[in-house]
Amino acid sequence: EPEVTQTPSHQVTQMGQEVILRCVPISNHLYFYWYRQILGQKVEFLVSFYNNEISEKSEIFDDQFSVERPDGSNFTLKIRSTKLEDSAMYFCASSAGSLIDEQFFGPGTRLTVL
Amino acid sequence: QKEVEQNSGPLSVPEGAIASLNCTYSDRGSQSFFWYRQYSGKSPELIMSIYSNGDKEDGRFTAQLNKASQYVSLLIRDSQPSDSATYLCAGKSGGSYIPTFGRGTSLIVHP
Numbered sequence: 001e002p003e004v005t006q007t008p009s010h011q012v013t014q015m016g017q018e019v020i021l022r023c024v025p026i027s028n029h030l031y032f033y034w035y036r037q038i039l040g041q042k043v044e045f046l047v048s049f050y051n052n053e054i055s056e057k058s059e060i061f062d063d064q065f066s067v068e069r070p071d072g073s074n075f076t077l078k079i080r081s082t083k084l085e086d087s088a089m090y091f092c093a094s095s096a097g098s099l100i101d102e103q104f105f106g107p108g109t110r111l112t113v114l
Numbered sequence: 115q116k117e118v119e120q121n122s123g124p125l126s127v128p129e130g131a132i133a134s135l136n137c138t139y140s141d142r143g144s145q146s147f148f149w150y151r152q153y154s155g156k157s158p159e160l161i162m163s164i165y166s167n168g169d170k171e172d173g174r175f176t177a178q179l180n181k182a183s184q185y186v187s188l189l190i191r192d193s194q195p196s197d198s199a200t201y202l203c204a205g206k207s208g209g210s211y212i213p214t215f216g217r218g219t220s221l222i223v224h225p
Binding site: 031033041042043044045048050055056089091095101102103104105106107108 | 148157202211213215216
């Protein structure tokens with residue numbers, strides 16, 4: 001069964017450093033998403049991406065964040081200058097494309113900012 | 115502000131019982147709803163989606179939607195210890211691809 005994959009599973013970085021989180025969405029899906037979940041809190045939407053551009057973004061997704069689809073399979077989230085409060089699980093998800101479509105989540109990357 | 119509310123629990127049920135998980139939402143424009151299961155330290159795993167009023171069954175799971183009352187529920191029949199997890203309710207409004215998640219209800223199924 002096709003699935004969303006993410007790398008790395010765990011990333012430790014120093015405050016102020018840049019990190020890139022990688023995702024490979026399900027191959028025939030058209031919409032891609034990043035979410036984060038701070039420990040013990042709810043899943044929060046960051047950004048959605050369709051047709052090589054951002055379709056929606058939340059208030060969390062400020063200028064420190066960017067997304068890219070550098071090739072036909074990868075989808076990346078870059079955090080330019082990490083802060084302590086960026087420590088969280090980051091989930092990538094994808095959906096086939098219609099408004100009612102279900103989103104399927106990857107296993108997540110645990111980001112720890114020291 | 116779109117809100118999806120869930121009782122954080124924990125909801126504790128004995129093995130073999132029916133677990134009933136509930137969710138309310140504030141946005142009357144919400145059209146599609148999803149239940150995810152999340153084990154500790156893992157990602158949300160889709161269990162079911164529901165779009166129409168009434169019940170939708172899939173194996174041991176039944177999702178129920180009442181748009182007039184802005185209420186969604188998930189019933190788990192013959193609960194197993196392996197069902198112990200946090201269950202996330204999410205709702206999507208028409209015109210948006212983005213679901214709003216509730217905080218989740220922790221379910222404990224004890225032998």
